[in-house]
Amino acid sequence: xxxxxxxxxxxxxxxxxxxxxxxxxxxxxxxxxxxxxxxxxxxxxxxxxxxxxxxxxxxxxxxxxxxxxxxxxxxxxxxxxxxxxxxxxxxxxxxxxxxxxxxxxxxxxxxxxxxxxxxxxxxxxxxxxxxxxxxxxxxxxxxxxxxxxxxxxxxxxxxxxxxxxxxxxxxxxxxxxxxxxxxxxxxxxxxxxxxxxxxxxxxxxxxxxxxxxxxxxxxxxxxxxxxxxxxxxxxxxxxxxxxxxxxxxxxxxxxxxxxxxxxxxxxxxxxxxxxxxxxxxxxxxxxxxxxxxxxxxxxxxxxxxxxxxxxxxxxxxxxxxxxxxxxxxxxxxxxxxxxxxxxxxxxxxxxxxxxxxxxxxxxxxxxxxxxxxxxxxxxxxxxxxxxxxxxxxxxxxxxxxxxxxxxxxxxxxxxxxxxxxxxxxxxxxxxxxxxxxxxxxxxxxxxxxxxxxxxxxxxxxxxxxxxxxxxxxxxxxxxxxxxxxxxxxxxxxxxxxxxxxxxxxxxxxxxxxxxxxxxxxxxxxxxxxxxxxxxxxxxxxxxxxxxxxxxxxxxxxxxxxxxxxxxxxxxxxxxxxxxxxxxxxxxxxxxxxxxxxxxxxxxxxxxxxxxxxxxxxxxxxxxxxxxxxxxxxxxxxxxxxxxxxxxxxxxxxxxxxxxxxxxxxxxxxxxxxxxxxxxxxxxxxxxxxxxxxxxxxxxxxxxxxxxxxxxxxxxxxxxxxxxxxxxxxxxxxxxxxxxxxxxxxxxxxxxxxxxxxxxxxxxxxxxxxxxxxxxxxxxxxxxxxxxxxxxxxxxxxxxxxxxxxxxxxxxxxxxxxxxxxxxxxxxxxxxxxxxxxxxxxxxxxxxxxxxxxxxxxxxxxxxxxxxxxxxxxxxxxxxxxxxxxxxxxxxxxxxxxxxxxxxxxxxxxxxxxxxxxxxxxxxxxxxxxxxxxxxxxxxxxxxxxxxxxxxxxxxxxxxxxxxxxxxxxxxxxxxx
Numbered sequence: 012x013x014x015x016x017x018x019x020x021x022x023x024x025x026x027x028x029x030x031x032x033x034x035x036x037x038x039x040x041x042x043x044x045x046x047x048x049x050x051x052x053x054x055x056x057x058x059x060x061x062x063x064x065x066x067x068x069x070x071x072x073x074x075x076x077x078x079x080x081x082x083x084x085x086x087x088x089x090x091x092x093x094x095x096x097x098x099x100x101x102x103x104x105x106x107x108x109x110x111x112x113x114x115x116x117x118x119x120x121x122x123x124x125x126x127x128x129x130x131x132x133x134x135x136x137x138x139x140x141x142x143x144x145x146x147x148x149x150x151x152x153x154x155x156x157x158x159x160x161x162x163x164x165x166x167x168x169x170x171x172x173x174x175x176x177x178x179x180x181x182x183x184x185x186x187x188x189x190x191x192x193x194x195x196x197x198x199x200x201x202x203x204x205x206x207x208x209x210x211x212x213x214x215x216x217x218x219x220x221x222x223x224x225x226x227x228x229x230x231x232x233x234x235x236x237x238x239x240x241x242x243x244x245x246x247x248x249x250x251x252x253x254x255x256x257x258x259x260x261x262x263x264x265x266x267x268x269x270x271x272x273x274x275x276x277x278x279x280x281x282x283x284x285x286x287x288x289x290x291x292x293x294x295x296x297x298x299x300x301x302x303x304x305x306x307x308x309x310x311x312x313x314x315x316x317x318x319x320x321x322x323x324x325x326x327x328x329x330x331x332x333x334x335x336x337x338x339x340x341x342x343x344x345x346x347x348x349x350x351x352x353x354x355x356x357x358x359x360x361x362x363x364x365x366x367x368x369x370x371x372x373x374x375x376x377x378x379x380x381x382x383x384x385x386x387x388x389x390x391x392x393x394x395x396x397x398x399x400x401x402x403x404x405x406x407x408x409x410x411x412x413x414x415x416x417x418x419x420x421x422x423x424x425x426x427x428x429x430x431x432x433x434x435x436x437x438x439x440x441x442x443x444x445x446x447x448x449x450x451x452x453x454x455x456x457x458x459x460x461x462x463x464x465x466x467x468x469x470x471x472x473x474x475x476x477x478x479x480x481x482x483x484x485x486x487x488x489x490x491x492x493x494x495x496x497x498x499x500x501x502x503x504x505x506x507x508x509x510x511x512x513x514x515x516x517x518x519x520x521x522x523x524x525x526x527x528x529x530x531x532x533x534x535x536x537x538x539x540x541x542x543x544x545x546x547x548x549x550x551x552x553x554x555x556x557x558x559x560x561x562x563x564x565x566x567x568x569x570x571x572x573x574x575x576x577x578x579x580x581x582x583x584x585x586x587x588x589x590x591x592x593x594x595x596x597x598x599x600x601x602x603x604x605x606x607x608x609x610x611x612x613x614x615x616x617x618x619x620x621x622x623x624x625x626x627x628x629x630x631x632x633x634x635x636x637x638x639x640x641x642x643x644x645x646x647x648x649x650x651x652x653x654x655x656x657x658x659x660x661x662x663x664x665x666x667x668x669x670x671x672x673x674x675x676x677x678x679x680x681x682x683x684x685x686x687x688x689x690x691x692x693x694x695x696x697x698x699x700x701x702x703x704x705x706x707x708x709x710x711x712x713x714x715x716x717x718x719x720x721x722x723x724x725x726x727x728x729x730x731x732x733x734x735x736x737x738x739x740x741x742x743x744x745x746x747x748x749x750x751x752x753x754x755x756x757x758x759x760x761x762x763x764x765x766x767x768x769x770x771x772x773x774x775x776x777x778x779x780x781x782x783x784x785x786x787x788x789x790x791x792x793x794x795x796x797x798x799x800x801x802x803x804x805x806x807x808x809x810x811x812x813x814x815x816x817x818x819x820x821x822x823x824x825x826x827x828x829x830x831x832x833x834x835x836x837x838x839x840x841x842x843x844x845x846x847x848x849x850x851x852x853x854x855x856x857x858x859x860x861x862x863x864x865x866x867x868x869x870x871x872x873x874x875x876x877x878x879x880x881x882x883x884x885x886x887x888x889x890x891x892x893x894x895x896x897x898x899x900x901x902x903x904x905x906x907x908x909x910x911x912x913x914x915x916x917x918x919x920x921x922x923x924x925x926x927x928x929x930x931x932x933x934x935x936x937x938x939x940x941x942x943x944x945x946x947x948x949x950x951x952x953x954x955x956x957x958x959x960x961x962x963x964x965x966x967x968x969x970x971x972x973x974x975x976x977x978x979x980x981x982x983x984x985x986x987x
Contacts, residue, residue, distance in 0.1 A: 103119045132186075343375050372435075513541060514542050515542075602651070764797065884926075940981070
């Protein structure tokens with residue numbers, strides 16, 4: 012909603028309804044019509060995007076401000092929902108990625124489709140400790156939005172332009188600043204309950220706050236706040252579009268197909284091996300399922316199917332498990348948070364303040380039962396199963412065993428794997444704001460910690476106990492009998508723990524320098540110093556299978572979880588100095604220049620590892636502590652201007668440079684097993700010992716680049732441009748457009764080459780394959796290395812718009828808001844001179860989609876005590892993922908059964924639009940109630956065949972669409 016212009020201001024600050032783009036600040040202390048208004052002292056305020064306190068007005072940089080009223084109108088029950096519905100946000104990490112998609116309970120902000128690591132998230136203008144994102148969304152570190160309580164947020168300021176010259180190297184895409192409640196004396200209690208029309212995903216929230224003391228009158232203010240949120244889970248089986256899982260029919264361009272990504276890891280287990288006729292001849296891959304041979308079916312396990320032997324590329328039969336039908340669309344979660352803020356007026360010019368923010372967020376995603384292939388032989392590895400099932404088959408068919416025997420096992424009867432991801436965050440910040448000798452200054456110290464734990468909460472098995480149950484005959488994974496023997500093997504212990512500490516000191520000051528034709532020229536100077544320390548402690552169960560030299564040698568590992576992990580403990584320091592200078596050249600033209608110099612030390616790693624096992628002990632040796640990688644330093648700058656040629660017309664523009672040092676996890680650590688590929692592939696090197704029959708999952712190995720000099724990682728360099736126009740042609744109508752362009756060179760690709768790219772061109776990327784590779788479970792396979800490297804160039808370009816109209820009509824006060832982002836370019840390559848890839852309007856090679864157009868349109872009508880709002884959310888369509896032959900797309904036979912595997916060029920996923928309705932009733936100043944309906948038309952997500960971009964959900968993409976359907980919510984608010 013747009014505020015009326017104030018006297019003396021051509022462009023006043025305009026708070027927005029969801030995603031309304033408002034430009035605030037960096038410019039003139041006086042506006043072009045200041046002389047017409049009475050002279051009065053106007054308070055300067057600090058706004059995101061500038062270190063200079065100024066009068067709040069439409070400025071040189073585009074800023075979206077979400078007020079408390081905007082947050083209410085959005086219907087969002089969490090900070091994640093609030094931020095990720097904005098049109099300018101794309102390519103973030105959603106909650107759906109926690110369902111075996113690597114999200115691990117973290118949700119992020121990502122401006123203009125740049126990876127999350129380029130968007131700086133602040134809390135009250137202070138940095139908070141980030142968490143490692145691993146291979147998700149480009150890797151790196153990001154602040155977990157799930158740990159920020161929406162009940163404590165007063166407003167959000169989103170700078171959609173690069174600000175690395177002011178804030179540091181990780182603000183290339185922009186800044187999201189959550190401003191918490193402060194200097195309040197009133198109390199507030201709110202309760203929200205959300206009830207979907209269909210089963211699952213209920214949620215509720217309670218928040219309360221109370222302040223004491225007026226700073227200007229009493230000399231102090233203290234504010235206390237508390238909130239609690241709870242989200243119930245939504246199972247894939249509770250929605251028809253996801254209940255079909257990874258096996259379902261579909262039609263495209265008049266042809267009937269079957270999507271089949273059910274896996275060969277199942278229970279009753281499949282057995283594959285190579286054998287040749289006793290009389291001589293060529294060895295052939297065989298696939299058998301003894302349970303199916305005895306019973307003519309695959310048992311009662313959920314949604315097992317029989318796969319066509321020809322399509323499998325194997326002789327025999329195979330049972331398959333429809334894993335995606337057993338996962339969750341939305342995990343269950345809980346959040347508790349507390350806020351304490353205090354301010355003390357020392358004198359008229361000096362105020363001391365402190366903030367303590369605490370949050371505990373727990374999310375418990377459940378996905379498919381543990382899948383684990385095991386090797387088989389006659390002597391050491393499950394000899395009981397080898398002798399009981401393979402030997403009789405060889406004898407009956409006059410075959411000679413030639414090797415590569417494997418058990419395709421899944422612990423179906425032990426239940427779905429469940430992780431309890433818990434993030435505990437603490438931020439304590441204190442400082443002094445004051446004035447002395449003509450300078451306004453601000454000094455602060457911030458201590459922030461994010462503690463993350465992953466605890467097994469179901470479905471994971473202890474291998475030693477599983478192996479013992481099979482060896483003594485109490486459990487048979489091939490026939491699925493004796494499952495009660497596994498009850499003691501189910502893990503319930505902590506798997507990993509990580510701690511992220513970010514401590515920083517800041518001092519900044521500004522001073523009026525001289526008078527210019529347009530007003531007072533102001534200069535601001537500042538210095539920052541910070542230390543970042545990140546460590547990861549895997550459980551002994553992980554370490555025992557890693558070869559880490561301080562652990563006893565053991566073959567034990569968690570079945571269904573990561574194996575072969577090693578501890579991580581690294582830290583780095585950073586200091587920077589910056590300056591900003593405002594030049595009000597004329598009453599119509601302001602120019603602001605800023606510059607910064609940053610220095611990052613080498614990364615100090617507590618743990619160093621060799622690359623090859625000791626030939627005697629078989630262990631990876633640990634080296635002494637060391638500084639690894641390179642130091643990084645660079646100067647960056649930004650120039651912006653604001654020009655008002657005539658009343659109600661504003662032009663603005665900016666140019667800036669940035670740089671980003673590689674994350675410490677890109678530099679320190681060890682090359683280690685990183686699970687299996689998300690997709691199934693034909694053997695990249697046919698005939699090698701690591702090949703599996705048909706299409707199969709292979710291993711991934713991930714690690715850092717800790718080298719120095721030219722062989723080490725380089726810093727990323729960026730340039731940013733923006734041009735903007737805002738016109739208020741008639742009273743009540745405001746039209747704003749902002750064009751922006753970001754180019755990044757030497758982009759650090761933390762996740763390395765995407766597995767799909769590597770397996771599509773194995774000869775080109777042969778150096779990244781380990782062939783053969785010994786899986787921690789003991790069998791021979793092929794592994795693909797994902798190691799960070801400096802890629803080539805990434806280019807992002809688009810237009811943001813913000814149109815609003817307000818008018819009085821007979822029914823009341825009407826307001827219309829239309830905000831959106833149109834992406835013009837999004838492309839990247841893996842090195843200088845290499846072809847560009849893109850996700851713009853297509854499912855890209857990094858399994859992401861960048862929508863050409865994202866927009867929100869809202870209409871609000873206020874009539875007396877009632878305020879009604881209708882909002883439309885729109886995302887354009889895109890070209891879905893493609894499939895080569897012998898993977899996941901099959902022709903459907905006339906009888907509906909599975910036909911031959913074919914190459915498939917991909918679906919055309921249509922645009923997606925949902926509508927939300929809300930009615931607010933303000934009984935009086937103290938009490939109000941809000942009733943709303945999200946997804947008013949109960950629209951299902953469109954069909955997509957993506958199979959590895961987010962979590963394990965299939966049939967729709969949980970990163971981009973709403974799986975809940977129509978949902979009703981009621982909020983009650985009481986102020987006192």
